[in-house]
Amino acid sequence: MKIGRAFSILLSFFIISFVFVPLFLSSAAAAENSGEESARVLKATWGASGGDWGFPSPLTFYPRGPGYVMTSFCFDSLVWPDETGNFTGLLASSWENSPDGLTWTFYLRENVTWHDGEPFTADDVTFTYDYIQGKAVISPIGAGWYNTAVIESVEAPDDYTVRIKLNQPYAPFMQQVAAVIPIMPEHIWKDVSDPTRYMEDKAAVGTGPFILEDYNKDQQSYKYSANENYFLGKPVIDTLIFVKSTDPVISLKVGDVDEASLTLDQVQALNDLEDMKVIEGPGYWVYRLRFNIPANSILENTEIRKAIYHSLDCEEIQNKVLHGGGIAGNPGYVPPYSSWYNPNVTQYAYDPEAAGKILDEAGYDEVGSDGIRLTPDGEKLEFQLLYASDQQNQRIAELVQSYLKDVGIGVVLKPGDTKTVDGLVNAGNFDLAIYSHGTSTDPARMLNSFTTSTGWNNIEFVSLANQQMSTLDEEERRELVDRMQVLIADSVPTIPLLYKNVYSACNQEKFDGFFYTPGGMGGGVPTEYNKLVFIYGKWNGQGTASAGNNPVSSVDSPSMDAPGILTALMAFAAVFMLYRLKR
Amino acid sequence: MDRVQWGHIFSRGFEYALTFFLILAVNFFLPRFMPGGPLLSVLGSQNADLPVVIDEETKLKLMDYYHLNDPLHLQFVHYLIDAAHLDFGYSIFYNVPVVDVISGRLPWTLLLMGTALLLSTVLGILLGLESSWNRGKRLDNLLLIGIPLFRSVPVFFLGSILIFLFGYRMGMFPVSGALTPYMDYQGFSSMVKDVASHLVLPLVCLSAFEMPGTYLLVRNVCSQQLESPYVLMDIARGLKDSHVKRHILLNSIGPVVNQVAAMLGFMIGGALFVETVFSYPGMGLLVYNAFIERDYPVLQGAFVFIALFVLTCNYAADIVCTYIDGRAGQE
Numbered sequence: 019m020k021i022g023r024a025f026s027i028l029l030s031f032f033i034i035s036f037v038f039v040p041l042f043l044s045s046a047a048a049a050e051n052s053g054e055e056s057a058r059v060l061k062a063t064w065g066a067s068g069g070d071w072g073f074p075s076p077l078t079f080y081p082r083g084p085g086y087v088m089t090s091f092c093f094d095s096l097v098w099p100d101e102t103g104n105f106t107g108l109l110a111s112s113w114e115n116s117p118d119g120l121t122w123t124f125y126l127r128e129n130v131t132w133h134d135g136e137p138f139t140a141d142d143v144t145f146t147y148d149y150i151q152g153k154a155v156i157s158p159i160g161a162g163w164y165n166t167a168v169i170e171s172v173e174a175p176d177d178y179t180v181r182i183k184l185n186q187p188y189a190p191f192m193q194q195v196a197a198v199i200p201i202m203p204e205h206i207w208k209d210v211s212d213p214t215r216y217m218e219d220k221a222a223v224g225t226g227p228f229i230l231e232d233y234n235k236d237q238q239s240y241k242y243s244a245n246e247n248y249f250l251g252k253p254v255i256d257t258l259i260f261v262k263s264t265d266p267v268i269s270l271k272v273g274d275v276d277e278a279s280l281t282l283d284q285v286q287a288l289n290d291l292e293d294m295k296v297i298e299g300p301g302y303w304v305y306r307l308r309f310n311i312p313a314n315s316i317l318e319n320t321e322i323r324k325a326i327y328h329s330l331d332c333e334e335i336q337n338k339v340l341h342g343g344g345i346a347g348n349p350g351y352v353p354p355y356s357s358w359y360n361p362n363v364t365q366y367a368y369d370p371e372a373a374g375k376i377l378d379e380a381g382y383d384e385v386g387s388d389g390i391r392l393t394p395d396g397e398k399l400e401f402q403l404l405y406a407s408d409q410q411n412q413r414i415a416e417l418v419q420s421y422l423k424d425v426g427i428g429v430v431l432k433p434g435d436t437k438t439v440d441g442l443v444n445a446g447n448f449d450l451a452i453y454s455h456g457t458s459t460d461p462a463r464m465l466n467s468f469t470t471s472t473g474w475n476n477i478e479f480v481s482l483a484n485q486q487m488s489t490l491d492e493e494e495r496r497e498l499v500d501r502m503q504v505l506i507a508d509s510v511p512t513i514p515l516l517y518k519n520v521y522s523a524c525n526q527e528k529f530d531g532f533f534y535t536p537g538g539m540g541g542g543v544p545t546e547y548n549k550l551v552f553i554y555g556k557w558n559g560q561g562t563a564s565a566g567n568n569p570v571s572s573v574d575s576p577s578m579d580a581p582g583i584l585t586a587l588m589a590f591a592a593v594f595m596l597y598r599l600k601r
Numbered sequence: 602m603d604r605v606q607w608g609h610i611f612s613r614g615f616e617y618a619l620t621f622f623l624i625l626a627v628n629f630f631l632p633r634f635m636p637g638g639p640l641l642s643v644l645g646s647q648n649a650d651l652p653v654v655i656d657e658e659t660k661l662k663l664m665d666y667y668h669l670n671d672p673l674h675l676q677f678v679h680y681l682i683d684a685a686h687l688d689f690g691y692s693i694f695y696n697v698p699v700v701d702v703i704s705g706r707l708p709w710t711l712l713l714m715g716t717a718l719l720l721s722t723v724l725g726i727l728l729g730l731e732s733s734w735n736r737g738k739r740l741d742n743l744l745l746i747g748i749p750l751f752r753s754v755p756v757f758f759l760g761s762i763l764i765f766l767f768g769y770r771m772g773m774f775p776v777s778g779a780l781t782p783y784m785d786y787q788g789f790s791s792m793v794k795d796v797a798s799h800l801v802l803p804l805v806c807l808s809a810f811e812m813p814g815t816y817l818l819v820r821n822v823c824s825q826q827l828e829s830p831y832v833l834m835d836i837a838r839g840l841k842d843s844h845v846k847r848h849i850l851l852n853s854i855g856p857v858v859n860q861v862a863a864m865l866g867f868m869i870g871g872a873l874f875v876e877t878v879f880s881y882p883g884m885g886l887l888v889y890n891a892f893i894e895r896d897y898p899v900l901q902g903a904f905v906f907i908a909l910f911v912l913t914c915n916y917a918a919d920i921v922c923t924y925i926d927g928r929a930g931q932e
Binding site: 069078214215217235236237238239241259261263264265268269271272274435436437 | 691769772776783893
């Protein structure tokens with residue numbers, strides 16, 4: 019038949035060119051037989067923010083909140099925050115601090131085993147602390163995520179006691195160290211010299227409630243199975259799966275996932291689903307206006323920054339950008355939902371007239387023909403505003419521009435990608451910038467980096483910051499943190515515009531029990547995926563019947579990959595057609 | 602195939618090999634002439650949210666590892682030897698060898714782009730031929746106005762519409778990913794079905810984006826052929842329309858095949874958008890993320906693979922043209 023001639027020519031041409039590449043590239047992304055299907059499967063997604071957070075082992079996850087959470091399912095720390103935000107023992111059953119605050123003693127839980135059956139002892143704890151401290155140099159996570167700098171030494175007087183000596187009293191030790199550092203098995207890691215590239219199956223062996231079945235960076239998915247021998251009891255689900263979803267709302271509606279992290283806008287798109295339970299939590303995420311101080315001589319003047327603050331209506335910005343999914347900024351920088359929040363600081367109400375008055379008094383009373391004020395030298399009072407061009411930042415930047423124009427300050431928008439913005443800001447190449455980032459839940463972390471992240475170098479503030487970090491008396495510490503917030507509000511080194519909330523929805527027909535841990539977990543990650551949820555939560559679903567009985571295949575032995583097979587089939591067809599055509 | 606044709610194919614092959622060598626050279630020398638030197642691109646940007654701390658000793662080790670202490674021409678030789686072993690270094694972001702990252706993604710892109718190329722070419726040829734046959738009539742006008750619209754609609758917009766209509770409203774196809782993770786396949790056919798259903802929407806999206814180019818080309822080439830004496834002769838002989846069309850198509854296939862192969866390079870750009878919209882785990886998404894994260898080794902590795910792919914396809918097109926058309930290589 020000649021009719022197929024033209025087609026077969028085309029088909030052949032492109033297929034032949036394909037033949038030799040894909041066949042040699044076997045992707046582990048291939049579909050795998052999941053073996054015996056478990057009865058109770060919960061599928062979740064972090065939503066549109068992504069799905070690949072790195073290999074879930076203490077020194078290989080990508081250094082972002084979700085990466086730590088993925089790791090925390092397999093690994094336990096000494097203590098862990100529960101639903102109330104208080105610490106409950108995981109690998110430690112009780113603990114005490116010496117009167118001078120320098121020595122912490124942890125009494126460990128007995129009869130705990132690693133996923134591979136080896137017994138857990140105090141040696142694993144001392145090994146982990148030393149190992150992470152030693153590898154901090156080559157591992158960005160080790161340096162940035164685990165605060166081992168305060169630790170002097172760790173020793174184990176016996177198999178179930180660990181003594182941690184600090185080099186100074188450190189108030190947030192529990193929140194920032196004991197509840198964060200995941201304990202690793204010495205027998206697996208003692209010979210690993212480069213932990214950042216160690217991603218064998220064994221690298222995910224911990225004591226946690228879940229055992230890693232599969233991590234796939236191409237499909238951006240994780241699969242965990244329940245650890246039947248978990249010391250707090252068996253998890254109420256058998257399998258926990260995380261997948262990437264481009265549109266979590268659609269995924270929830272069609273039942274691809276049972277639970278998803280969402281934005282408020284997405285939550286509102288869900289309102290017609292009755293069996294969805296939506297929870298809200300503090301996001302510990304701030305959008306703020308950053309000034310180039312002390313380099314910019316105009317913005318260096320505190321009065322000008324106050325004028326800018328008066329010209330912005332943060333409540334309105336929040337409404338227009340997050341539609342109620344957040345809280346307007348607060349001059350003291352600490353978000354109102356934090357237990358460290360101090361409401362008694364200088365407030366800057368939205369008042370364009372007051373702003374104009376300050377600017378007049380500062381010598382910017384001349385106004386050019388375009389409505390922009392002039393400096394005494396006759397230059398325009400105009401600033402460049404740098405921001406990473408995502409949707410929220412774009413809206414915020416445009417609002418800031420129009421508010422400042424109202425009081426006669428010109429703003430030139432300079433969008434860029436995140437890395438470019440960071441680079442320019444770090445190099446001091448900017449006037450104003452919109453910055454958005456997580457704010458830790460503990461003042462030690464939240465405020466101690468404040469000087470670096472604002473360029474505001476205030477001696478009194480720095481000394482308060484150091485003092486509160488080593489103040490063990492909570493009342494005394496609270497007083498210091500209050501004073502820090504007063505200082506910030508008085509000098510306006512940066513303007514917090516708004517704080518974002520976090521939301522998530524879960525299908526009640528499947529599972530109930532998610533909560534947002536007050537103060538976050540892992541040093542302040544605001545997430546609903548506290549592993550205790552899967553121990554104390556409630557499974558409401560029907561178990562899916564076991565489908566088929568495929569042989570169990572491990573992570574290492576993927577069946578041949580789909581794209582390869584399909585391509586091979588097409589190639590065969592093409593060659594065959596080309597041959598026939600020529601005959 | 603005679604000796605002249607074989608000779609033509611070999612000489613073309615030599616040209617492509619040279620081109621590829623030049624691409625490798627650019628890939629090697631470019632980062633070395635960038636401010637900050639090659640180490641910076643190995644370690645990522647110093648302004649990243651997590652600057653990599655390295656001490657002098659580590660730095661020297663790294664310099665040795667990358668042969669940065671050797672003269673440049675020796676470095677280049679080492680680079681070529683490594684490339685021949687598919688060693689493109691380590692990804693900064695993923696912390697695994699670049700070739701591992703790419704090999705997980707390449708098959709998916711080949712699947713998506715291959716099928717899209719096929720679909721858009723076949724459709725483009727059919728519509729283009731009809732259009733030129735009916736020149737100036739209503740059908741031609743409709744097609745001529747309608748089809749380029751697909752090219753002018755932004756890909757991500759079209760993608761969002763497809764997601765909303767078919768993924769959400771009708772629930773016919775999955776809207777993201779390349780397969781259902783951890784689905785329990787009941788055998789080969791169910792796996793193919795799963796992969797195919799994930800492929801549908803990105804495929805339609807990418808094909809719609811690529812098809813207008815082929816359509817316009819085919820329409821123009823065939824319109825030129827319509828003027829030729831042989832067409833008049835065919836019609837005079839009273840051949841059926843379908844016969845005449847086939848003659849026209851066979852005589853105009855050469856430029857189309859070449860054009861389609863040349864379009865591949867641009868198609869990668871389209872694939873980048875489509876893969877981003879549908880979270881399809883191919884090279885496009887990888888390059889996009891690597892750019893966001895400033896993962897230079899991955900970008901460079903992807904660049905080499907993409908270049909190799911485009912060159913291979915062009916070479917294959919040359920071979921096919923020589924095979925079909927006896928005149929090729931005899932100028």
